[in-house]
Structures are given as structure tokens and as C-alpha cells.
Amino acid sequence: MKLTDEELHELAAKQTALGELRGTPAADPVNVPMIRHWLAAMGDENPAYLERGLAPPAMAQVWTMPGLRDRPKDRSPVDDLMAALDASGYTGVVATNCEQVHHRYARVGEVLTPATRFTGLAGPKRTALGVGFFATWTVTWYAGDDEPVAEMMFRVLKFRPREKKPKREPYPLRPAVNQDTAFFWEGVRQGELRVQSCADCGLPRHPPGPLCPQCRSANRSYAVASGHGSLYSYVVHHRPPVPGRETPFVVGVVELPEGVRVVGNIVDCPIEEVAVGMPLRVTYRTMDDELVLPMWTPGEP
Amino acid sequence: MSGERDVLPELSIDLTPTLVVSTALATMDPTPVHHDPALARAQGSKDIFLNILTTMGLVERYVTDWAGPAAVIRRIDVRLGVPAYAGDRLSFTGKVVSRADGELTVEVRGAVSLGDHAVGAVTLTLPEGEDPC
Numbered sequence: 015m016k017l018t019d020e021e022l023h024e025l026a027a028k029q030t031a032l033g034e035l036r037g038t039p040a041a042d043p044v045n046v047p048m049i050r051h052w053l054a055a056m057g058d059e060n061p062a063y064l065e066r067g068l069a070p071p072a073m074a075q076v077w078t079m080p081g082l083r084d085r086p087k088d089r090s091p092v093d094d095l096m097a098a099l100d101a102s103g104y105t106g107v108v109a110t111n112c113e114q115v116h117h118r119y120a121r122v123g124e125v126l127t128p129a130t131r132f133t134g135l136a137g138p139k140r141t142a143l144g145v146g147f148f149a150t151w152t153v154t155w156y157a158g159d160d161e162p163v164a165e166m167m168f169r170v171l172k173f174r175p176r177e178k179k180p181k182r183e184p185y186p187l188r189p190a191v192n193q194d195t196a197f198f199w200e201g202v203r204q205g206e207l208r209v210q211s212c213a214d215c216g217l218p219r220h221p222p223g224p225l226c227p228q229c230r231s232a233n234r235s236y237a238v239a240s241g242h243g244s245l246y247s248y249v250v251h252h253r254p255p256v257p258g259r260e261t262p263f264v265v266g267v268v269e270l271p272e273g274v275r276v277v278g279n280i281v282d283c284p285i286e287e288v289a290v291g292m293p294l295r296v297t298y299r300t301m302d303d304e305l306v307l308p309m310w311t312p313g314e315p
Numbered sequence: 316m317s318g319e320r321d322v323l324p325e326l327s328i329d330l331t332p333t334l335v336v337s338t339a340l341a342t343m344d345p346t347p348v349h350h351d352p353a354l355a356r357a358q359g360s361k362d363i364f365l366n367i368l369t370t371m372g373l374v375e376r377y378v379t380d381w382a383g384p385a386a387v388i389r390r391i392d393v394r395l396g397v398p399a400y401a402g403d404r405l406s407f408t409g410k411v412v413s414r415a416d417g418e419l420t421v422e423v424r425g426a427v428s429l430g431d432h433a434v435g436a437v438t439l440t441l442p443e444g445e446d447p448c
Contacts, residue, residue, distance in 0.1 A: 048341075055341035056369070057328070058376040062384035071388045072375040075368055079343035109367055113392040 017102045019138055022147065025098055026135035029091040034131040034154070037088035040077040044069045044120045052076065068119040074155050074164035077120070078128045091132040092151050096172070104146055104172040111150075111169040120163050126155040133167070146173030185301035186257040194222045197236055202306050207239040207296050209272050220274035241296040242313060243268040246275055250285055258301075264288050268310050282311040323381045323409035323421065328373065330427075332401045335363050342368035352401075365399040370425070370433050377407040378421050378437045386439045389418070393435035403427045417441055 017025065042048070049069055053059070056070075063070055069077075087093075096107075120126060130153050137147030150169045157163050191199050201208035211218045212226035213233035225232055248266040255261060264280040266288075280288055281297065295313030298306050328334070332352075339349035344366045347354040355363045365373075371391055379386055399405050409423040418440050425433040 052341040052372065055334070055337040056372045056376050057334075058372070058379070060376070060379045060384050065384075070372065070375060072368070072371045072391060073342075076342050079368075081343040082345045109395050111392075111394055112367055112371060113390070114371065115390050116388055119387075 015098070015101055017098050022095075022098060022102060023135060025095055026132065026149075029095050029132040030134065032091045032132070034129045035089055035091055037078065037090070037128040037130065039125050039127040041081075041083075042077070043125045044077060044122050046122060048076070049073070049122075063119075067122040069122070071116040071119055071164060072114065074114065074116070074120065074126070075128075075153070075166060077126045078155065088128070088130075090130045092130060092149070095132065095135070095149060099147060099149070099172040103174050106143060106146065106173040106175045107170055108143065108173070109168065109170050110148065111167065113167040115165045117162055117164065120155070120157060124157045124163075126157060126163060129154050129156060141171060141173060143171065144173040144176050146171045148172075182302045184303070185305050188305065189307075194224055198222055201236075201238070202298065202308050205298060207241050207276075207308060208236045209239045209270065209274055210234060210236045218273045220276055237272065239270055239272045239296075243270045243276075243294050243296075243310070245269075245280065245288070245290055245292045245294055245310075247290065248280060248288060250288075266294075266310060268294055279307075279309045280311070281309045287312075321411040323377070323407075323411075323423075326377050326380065326407040328405045328407075330365065330399055330401055330403050330405055332363065335365055335369075335401045338369035338372070339366055342366060342372070344368060360398065360400070362400045362402060364401065365405075365432075367395065370395070370399070373405065373407075374423055374425065374433060374435060374437060377409065377423060377425075378439065381409070381421075382419075382439055382441065385442050387441070388437065388439050390438040391435065392437075393433045395433055396431040397427060397429040399425075399427050399432045400429075403429070405432060412436070417443065 210222040213235040214231035215229040246269040294310040413420040
């Protein structure tokens, strides 16, 4: 069940109030084969342990790990809270702190019993991984009835993983990008409306092309338009259907103060309010992960 | 408190897959991300990585390698950082930061190529005359 942040804190307070809950005693007493195996794996050549019949202190938790065998799960004040955090969207987990206090070394032959108490929940806090709660608990390992041998404080961050943007379906239509038009689409990518102009006589022209219709020069340049314009003419397209588009939509011819007219969709405007002469400004629509198209929306003159 | 004798010799450990898997076994931890590369990658990890019990064991080993068999570990406090993946190398550095009444506190840093895997402090006691410094 999804809990609010307040309810999570209430549950945490309840779990803390449960105090220390005893778990199942270790399946095996502290023993030489497991110590020898651990020392070899760690590359630890300290002779003190095997010579004196003592367990390496950092092994405390190892004696009560369930391993591969299914053992009846201990009642723990931690599990309910972790489940509630998962259900509330804080599904990520990463350990942040582990602090061990060793009262003495466990001796070969002793059977350790763990006991767990929940000690605190802090959050929600903003972290590099996402917003989350820090949950802290302590496990104490007892030898015999009530002699604590080791304690371990463990803190984890339960975080809400950042949402990955769902990949968009590719938009089925692509503009024709070629030597003549590449500058225009590069401008769109950068949020600029570029209008081609003649590098010799300065005449602006659109759509872009290789030659100046006035002076026949092949020297091309462009200017960045203000992005404002007015609706010169339009049609409302009802059918046939257009892949990737919902009908009806408006195709307009927009007159720019820079001296050219461009074709584009009129968006963010009820169709019945579209009118010749209306002021427009350019807007950029992300169609899929790669394609951005310029469109026109009602704007200040 | 800042003489060269207070600085622990470095210890560099190659995190071979064998080390990652054998320490997972020795710590009774069958969680697949510590031995199954395909599953670890499916969960977004680069490879299998050390479990926390092993990190604590290696920090303990690093300090007792230096302090000698007479040392008695009292506390190990570790702040956990980036994962220690198979194929990487874990390099420990450390220095004594306090010494009083036979009790030493050693600051330890365990770095991998991605940054600090574990940063912490180990407190230990030594019988009189056994101070390694």
C-alpha cells in the first residue's frame, strides 16, 4: 500500500517502538572451516584467529547469514518498513553506512543469535540518486543468552529512481535535408528560424535554393528571423489522413517582416479562431527523439 | 601525529572475479549480483561487485596486516561509496589519526577507478609496547 511521507514516519516510529527482536540462532557454531575459508578468500594472513580459536570480528554477520538454504524468515522490524517504502515508490536501495562495534571476538564453539532493532528513518531528502529516505537499524549478536559480542549499525538509502523518459515512436515524416536546406534545419535544432539571403545583393528568399532569383548569384548567406509573423493564408486539412498527425489541422502561409513567406502548421489555436492577418510567433515541437519542427502559435504582433 | 610512521603502507588488491565470488561464498552471501555477471548487468551494474561484508573484511585485514596479530579490533566504521567491480583494483591507504590509552584510530580509504569505494575509521587496542608506529 502506498503511504504518504507522514505515514512512513509513523510506521517507522511504530517499528522503532517494537524495540529489539530476536532472530534465529546461527545454523552452525563459530567454527574453524568457515574461518579458514573466510581468511583465504580475504587474503588475510593474521595467524591470531586460528591460533587462539577466535573468529575474525568482521565475520559476526556471516554466522547468521541464511546462505542458499531456505530458512524460516526471522521476524524483523525492518522488513515491514522496507516493504512500505517499496510500495510507496522508493524502490531503489543503496547501502550508505556500516558501523561495527566489537565487544569481544567470538570464540570457536559459540552459537551467535542476532537481534534487530529499527533505529530511525530520515527524509525525504534529495540525493544524487533521487529523492529518498535513509533507514537505519542495528543488529546485535549475542553469545549464550545475553552477552553481546558485536553490534552493527546499517544504513541504507531507499530512493525513488529517476524516471527514464519513454522512448518516443519515430515520427513517420522527415524533412528533406540537403545541401540547400541543411542550414535551416540546423537552425531549428538550435531554436533559430533562419532565412536564406543572397550574399551579393542581400535579397532574402524562402524556400532556400541554390541561386538568387534577382542577381543569379550562387553566394548564399542567411539571417536569423525574429520569429514573428502574420497569417497570410491557410487551409484546414481534414483528409486524406496524414501519417503521424491527427486531423483536422491547419497549414498556414506565414508572412515574415523579414520579407518572405513560410509554410507551417498553426497550433495552440482553436480552428474557428484561425484568421487571415492574425499575429503569430514561431514555436518548436519535438516530434520524436531526433526531429524538431517549427510551427506557429498565436502571438503578439 | 603526522610523522611518516603514522602512515600505513598501501595495499592494492586486484578484484578478480575469483576474489569477488570466493568472498561472496565465504561471507555466505548468495545474492546473484556478486557472482552472476549476466544478472548483474541486467540490473544496470557494470559487472559483479564486492558485497559489503567483504568490504568490511578487507578493511579489517588492511589494518591488522599493519597492526599485527596482537591488535584487537574495537570498531569499524565505513561510509560506502561507489561499487567495487570485478576487474577493478581496490587500493587502501590509511593513517593514524588518534592515539590515547593504548587505543588507536586509523583512518582508511579504499579507492577504485570510479572513486572512493569505502571511507572510514578503524579503532583498535594494542598491548603495551606493541604499537607498530
